[in-house]
Amino acid sequence: xxxxxxxxxxxxxxxxxxxxxxxxxxxxxxxxxxxxxxxxxxxxxxxxxxxxxxxxxxxxxxxxxxxxxxxxxxxxxxxxxxxxxxxxxxxxxxxxxxxxxxxxxxxxxxxxxxxxxxxxxxxxxxxxxxxxxxxxxxxxxxxxxxxxxxxx
Amino acid sequence: xxxxxxxxxxxxxxxxxxxxxxxxxxxxxxxxxxxxxxxxxxxxxxxxxxxxxxxxxxxxxxxxxxxxxxxxxxxxxxxxxxxxxxxx
Numbered sequence: 001x002x003x004x005x006x007x008x009x010x011x012x013x014x015x016x017x018x019x020x021x022x023x024x025x026x027x028x029x030x031x032x033x034x035x036x037x038x039x040x041x042x043x044x045x046x047x048x049x050x051x052x053x054x055x056x057x058x059x060x061x062x063x064x065x066x067x068x069x070x071x072x073x074x075x076x077x078x079x080x081x082x083x084x085x086x087x088x089x090x091x092x093x094x095x096x097x098x099x100x101x102x103x104x105x106x107x108x109x110x111x112x113x114x115x116x117x118x119x120x121x122x123x124x125x126x127x128x129x130x131x132x133x134x135x136x137x138x139x140x141x142x143x144x145x146x147x148x149x150x151x152x
Numbered sequence: 153x154x155x156x157x158x159x160x161x162x163x164x165x166x167x168x169x170x171x172x173x174x175x176x177x178x179x180x181x182x183x184x185x186x187x188x189x190x191x192x193x194x195x196x197x198x199x200x201x202x203x204x205x206x207x208x209x210x211x212x213x214x215x216x217x218x219x220x221x222x223x224x225x226x227x228x229x230x231x232x233x234x235x236x237x238x239x240x
Contacts, residue, residue: 125212141238
């Protein structure tokens, strides 16, 4: 098995980079890249305490699998990919997404990791609500999945 | 007829529940649903920055596929509203 995708409920489990490293290791693949996204403490001048991630579970898993399989076809069919995204309330400093890739060579490993991250931002139905030190909160704007020509 | 709108992201400001039931004329499609949603927002939720939601949202059928504005809705059908996304 060379592909693992999952949504991790923040109140039940944590995303583990050790688990990711174990999954992608392969004697065929000499290059590994790992991208870790964490909740940061500031956004647009506002002090952030946490982010709540809302996820359309089935559609997200479907999109993750499509994106990862596309990446394999595009860059390296022998690559191994581990992709997990969190769901729920995530305090500052904790992991929200982890992408780990092993590939035959470094260029493909970097490219696959970057490709997956950018595609997720444009295709996977995930939303962020930021929580601020003042006690207020806000859903962040995003990328519409409605075709542009339909938006009047 | 009635559709069950499953709420995600910013659309969760429209209700404390996960699903919002919306009454629509018989033989409605997604375009009709957008109009109904726009009316709901303009009555009660303008201050929540939801003005553009009815225009910018996509909608998923029960098979998790995007449906276009001509998609004919069935009575009691479960439709997911997909506000602009921004994960990762």
